[in-house]
Amino acid sequence: MCMAAxxxxxELVAILREEGAAPALQAQVAQLFEESRDDVYRYLxxxxxxxxxxxxxxxxxxxxxxxxxxxxxxxxxTRAWVFRVAHNWGLKVRARxxxxxxxxxxxxARLAAPAHDAEHxxxxxxxxxxxxxxxxxxxxxxxxxxLLRMEGMRYPEIAAxxxxxxxxxxxxxxxxxxxxxxVRDE
Numbered sequence: 001m002c003m004a005a006x007x008x009x010x011e012l013v014a015i016l017r018e019e020g021a022a023p024a025l026q027a028q029v030a031q032l033f034e035e036s037r038d039d040v041y042r043y044l045x046x047x048x049x050x051x052x053x054x055x056x057x058x059x060x061x062x063x064x065x066x067x068x069x070x071x072x073x074x075x076x077x078t079r080a081w082v083f084r085v086a087h088n089w090g091l092k093v094r095a096r097x098x099x100x101x102x103x104x105x106x107x108x109a110r111l112a113a114p115a116h117d118a119e120h121x122x123x124x125x126x127x128x129x130x131x132x133x134x135x136x137x138x139x140x141x142x143x144x145x146x147l148l149r150m151e152g153m154r155y156p157e158i159a160a161x162x163x164x165x166x167x168x169x170x171x172x173x174x175x176x177x178x179x180x181x182x183v184r185d186e
Contacts, residue, residue, distance in 0.1 A: 029066045032078055037062070039151045040086045046147045047090040057093050061086045080160035083148060087161060134183035142176040145169050 037058055044054040064085050068075065075081045135143065141162070148158045159166040 025066070025069055029062060029069065032065070032082065033062045036079060036082055040082060043083065043086055043147060043151055044090045046143075047087070048094050049090055053093055053097065054090075057086065057089055060089055064089075077157060077160050079153070080157040083151070083153065083157075083161040084163070087144065130183055130186075131180070134180050138176050138179060139172070141168075142172045142179075145172040146176045149173060 040061055041054050041058045044057050045051065049057060061082055065075075065078070065082060068081075135146075138146070141164070144162055145158055148161060153161065155166040155169045158169045162169070
């Protein structure tokens with residue numbers, strides 16, 4: 001477990017205890033948090049949030065889940081609900097902090113990458129730059145569908161999270177994959 005996830009987990013559990021949550025509700029939210037927090041965190045990072053903001057937003061999403069369940073809201077697909085709230089909250093946080101510099105995934109990759117020869121590094125950077133440009137060229141719906149699919153969500157879950165039909169999800173993914181394959185083959 002990463003340090004950030006541990007910090008979030010402890011703080012969330014403390015908040016649930018302060019609220020006097022019913023043990024069953026607390027256990028339900030805690031279990032979903034354990035299962036999905038890393039996926040939600042990564043998804044929020046793909047929306048352009050910095051790691052600290054993505055951590056805060058992840059916690060906020062699960063607090064909102066707890067509040068919704070405490071109010072007695074019926075949630076048919078909890079995972080899709082969590083990703084929909086994460087998407088909306090992440091966009092709101094990103095817009096609020098738009099003037100700040102976004103997180104640079106290339107910098108993180110360079111810091112974490114093992115040493116290779118210069119030619120290999122150059123080829124890899126060029127390949128990744130082409131890929132990132134291709135992803136940036138996708139529509140917002142195509143990017144969201146692709147990222148949620150990469151998180152392991154199925155078409156109906158993606159559709160519920162984005163508020164669109166499953167057939168639209170399929171079409172967005174088909175178009176995104178065709179574009180990315182075209183860039184790969186160039």
